[in-house]
Amino acid sequence: MKSFALIAVVLTGWLLLSAVSDFPDWGDTESPANDYRLSQHYITETFPETSVPNMVTAVLADYRGYDTMFETVVIFVAGIAIMSILRRKPLDHLKDKGKETRTYKKDPDLIIDTTCRLMIPIIQLFALYVVAHGHHSPGGGFQGGVIFGASFILLALSRDLQAAQRWVPEKRVLNLAGIGILIYSGFGFACMLLGSNFLDYEILHKIMPATPIEARSHSMLGVEIGVAFTCTAIMFSIYSNLASNGDMKETL
Amino acid sequence: MELLEALSAKFNYWIYVIIMMIGLYAMISKNNLVKKLIGMSIFQTAIILFYVSIGVKEGDTIPILYHDQVHPSHGDSHHEADTGHGEDHHPSHEEIVANLHIEPDDFANPLPHVLMLTAIVVGVATLGVGLALTQKIYRDFGSIEENEILESIKSAK
Amino acid sequence: MPSSITSFTPVLASLVSLLAVLPIVLLGKKPNLREGATFLAAFIKFGLVVSMLPTILAGSTIEFTVWEIVPNLAIAFRVDGLGMLFGLVASSLWIVTSLYSIGYMRGLKEHSQTRFFTFFAISLSATIGVAFAANLFTLYLFYEMLSLATYPLVTHHQDKEARTGGRTYLTYLLSTSIGFVLPALIFVYVKTGSSMEFSSSGFLSGHITASEALILLLLFTFGFAKSGLMPFHSWLPGAMVAPTPVSALLHAVAVVKVGVFCILRVFTGVFGTDYLQDLDIATVVAWIAAFTIVVSSLIALTQDNLKRRLAFSTVGQLSYIILGAALLSDRAVTGSMTHIAMHAVGKITLFMCAGAIFVATGKKYISQMDGLGRKMPITFAAFSIGALSVIGLPPTGGLISKFYLVTGAMDAGQSALLLIFLISTILNAAYLLPIGYRAFFPKDPELAKQPFSWKTTEEANWQCITPLSITAVLAIILFIKPQFLLQLAGLMVGANG
């Protein structure tokens, strides 16, 4: 196996390198990729066409919004996949879990517990900012969502899975994730219903107080929020499933 | 000398290939399922490096318009203040676009970043599923060493 | 150029037995009605075929195109002399065989008779389809259909023996048809781009090189392995595990004759005898056929199981037909065409006799049949007539076709092959005549002493006896009145003569 791997690797490497000399230099502004009308258009026309200064977000959520929708789906799929691979039986022990009957596996360490108490809200606030301001400054749904999810993971780490489960139990996770995608595709289907193409936000100015161009930027915010929902939910679900080997009891 | 030139001019393409091959080697040759997965994410990260390298331009910045390009009024509000109607004057989109001029070479090519956001997400998803499968395999076979698993399958037959 | 008439009759003639499948299956629970349906279909089929006879004898052809299935390649029917000749044989003998098989199946209380009659009908459609096919493509479709439809018949007993028999059967037939015929077919299609319509002058000349022609010829001759040409013959004895009616109809008439019929078509309709004469490649086939004749006759001599002996004799007789075609002289081709009919009648008689013996006494082996003729005079009388016909002695039709074949060989100037004819005829006599003789004049003195009287006969049931007597008589009639057969055959050779 080793030798075979070596041969394969050497061959592939040689193949890949053989083309490198043909590449434009690194950072060359004249390289086809940078000089072609595609990237030019994205840089110069994004703001006029969508009134969004952050080109990445604009390309992500509008020009290539269709891609991004399926990107969200990829995350969603990962969540469900992991769940369905690891899950052994329906989670009965989660159903009958009321607030009073919650017991910690271990009594929480004071320092850790307090720090996390303080930090988690701030983290979540920052996550919201990243999402909301995604189309003006670096950020966006994925980033924000991941940060938000991380806050719950931190909670789970500082206490235990049960504690985090109280905030985002299994069922809520799935609903959040689904709703996230529903929001995203909802914008698309709304455009279809209004008689335009899927994800053609411009038409939405009919139903939102904005000019067609602003409609695009508003809708981008909307879809980013949808993405954030899914990311948040699935990030946490991936963690909790992997950490608890799928049965949502105590972590490993 | 030319070789050095060539290397320095395209060094991160060379590096991406090397990293990628490390990952690929791990994926093929490692016996431990988790190590395979680690190799896999190295492999995918290398591709990200490759793509991002495409979009770089000498002396560029992140592909987000400058604040004063988008909000010219705020840019020079201090000497518009005395004329009195500066505060609530908010130029419309058309006005901004009218006197907006963008030098494409100032900004990095946004497209590769967008693509790589996708690639990252896919990488995360694949890694997650891979780990889940590994856990289930460990649960079923009591091992994550490929040869041991194959052994147990043979002995089961 | 003979005029051609468009009519749906040939299609109907092929379909009628396929349609009969429905009532046969539905009436599965009521045997009498079921057999009624079979008979009705058989008679209608025969009627339809006969109804076309005058037109054909008048020298014109009947055509019908069902539909174009691959670009400029259609499922099409066309009745000409050769097709009509074969159609007549098959459809007329179906009637006889149906009667016979009823007797046989009931006599032995065979299981799942409905399935038997169903597939019997399907195979008949396929056979007539082959007979009336207008182009190579249609021919191939029906050829494959026949191979598959006969499988359940061959393996009817569903026991180990049947499985092995069925295996060899399908292995040989499918592998040759898919392995040889199909590529040859597509090759022809690609090279000529024509609709592969049979025409007396052939449609290959000018499209392919001589070497390609030779390869194609061999692919076709061996591909249609139903003709039992060596080395692809061993499915035929293997398939003798089938119930006797199946052996009778399929392995004396339908299946094997379809094989040789296809080869005749390829010689006369695809290559065209003139083209073959120019290329001078047919002699290869001629010698393979000659080889088959001699070897199979020798093997037949050694067989004690009656059905197997008949099977090997069939292998030999079929090669007569191929040989005749390969001789390419008009008389030889005429001979081989008529031999289809003559041999069919003779051989079916023999098979039905074998079956009748089995039904009445359960005996399979020739060695057991010593003196049996005194118990079953009718059967053995018929048997002897059939034997004479197969050998080619008067007063039976076999003589006619043999005569044409031999004279044809002379025309072709193949004096070496004449020798083959001579030897093989002697061999035929050697393995067929003694059976009848011993049956009437047993070696064993005890048996010989018993006086013969009609009281002591133990014939099989009438459904078995009638048909075999009919065919025996038919064999003699064909000796007296072979004209219309010769005329039909003449239509084919006359066209390019």
Added chain:
Amino acid sequence: MIDQSPAIILLAPFLLAILLALLGIKREWLCFPLVITGLAISVAASVVTLMRVIDEGTIQYLFGGWEPPFGINLRVDGLNALVALAVSTVSLLTAIYSKRAVPAETSDKVSQFYTLYLLSVTGLLGIVLTGDAFNLYVLIEISALTSYALIGMGSKRATLAAYKYLIMGTIGASFYLLGVGYLYIKTGSLNMYDIQEQIVANDLLGSPTILVAFILIMVGVWIKMAFFPLHAWLPNSYTFGPSTTSTLLGPLVTKVMIYVMIRMILTVFSPEFAFDQLDWSNIIVWMSVIAILAASISALAQTSLQKMLAFLIIAEVGYMVGGVWLADEMGIVGSIYHIIADAFMTLCVFLFAGIIFTKTGRRDLSAMEGLFTKMPLTMVGFLVGAFSLIGIPPTAGFFSKWYLIQGGISSGHYEYVAALLISSLINAVLFFRIIEIAYFGTKPAEGHGHHHEEERKDGPTEASFSMLFPLLITAALLIGIGLYNQEVVAIITDFVSQFNIGATIL
């Protein structure tokens, strides 16, 4: 609404998948109807689209209203309209079959299973319809991730198979992604047609980057389609996964990947580049010959029905790759026709295997014993599928072989013709082995076994309607596609002829 049809093809299952994920968890009874609705809409939409393509020609659908190359567009022509129709139909039929199978095999995961199922179909349809090279990658990953999960839900062995598939699949997909990157670095574009224009405009056909890109994409796709030396992931995945999974993935994944290969060769790189400039036809046709033979022979060695079929799939992949690389118009037409025909043949036999598995719980061939009396209708369905795989008229399989062989002859690749014939003979052996077992039983009686009118001990015990129905429909479709092959081929020929490859069609 009619002009939305291309998008609806894949958005319908997508939307329904999400709804199902939201509503289905608590209400299991809701899952099946939702799935059927989504796929039925998708089928309807693809029919409409095909009709439109036939009379309007190529259809563009711009997502977000952005012109390519700035936005992503669906670009539907004769080729992918047909394939999309095949994909949606196959998945609908499989869904009908799954009514009983899924609750039986993956209990208490029904909603997750169906969500993944629908998303997988969405991914496949997206691959087929999209006109954007990068978007193709995303959708490949969606269909891949879903299939890992769908397989992983199966037995112990399935998990391992899924893991192997994951590793191989990721390598394949990443190679494809890299290839797209190599194209992007030279052309600066991601839209397939735009890439082609750029390649021509800056005459890049000679550039090593494009060559490497081509190799990368081909290898990536070959891994994904289990082209012979790279097939290791396939057999176990399709053997041990839930029967519905293998019934869905078996027919579709490999075919869709072959579609991708054809699309890349014809549309992105242009035949001049693939066939004329780099003259690899001989090598790759020989590779496919080896693939066909090796796969068929290893199919002979299998005792498990599913595994045997899995190897047949690999052989069929060899057919199509070879057919394309004959670099002959007829060959490519044949391969495309075979994509559709083979999708349904494979579906047919996998449905049969699934039915047997759910009825008897066994995978070995002896499970077929006496089926002709027990399940006559099922056997009829199976026979049609088997005949089609063997290539017996008038089933679709015969005609696809016909066209492929025609291409092989007219391009003079007789080794390919021979391989095709040998493999169909091997198929004949494989399937008649099953037919024999079903007809004679494993150990038939010595001598004249049932020599008397016997009453059947056990009357027919057919499979449930929801399983039988799709099987018989598929069988009917196989014959239909066979008899009306000219109509199908006409559409394909219209598409292929615009590239005027090799010999002209007869």
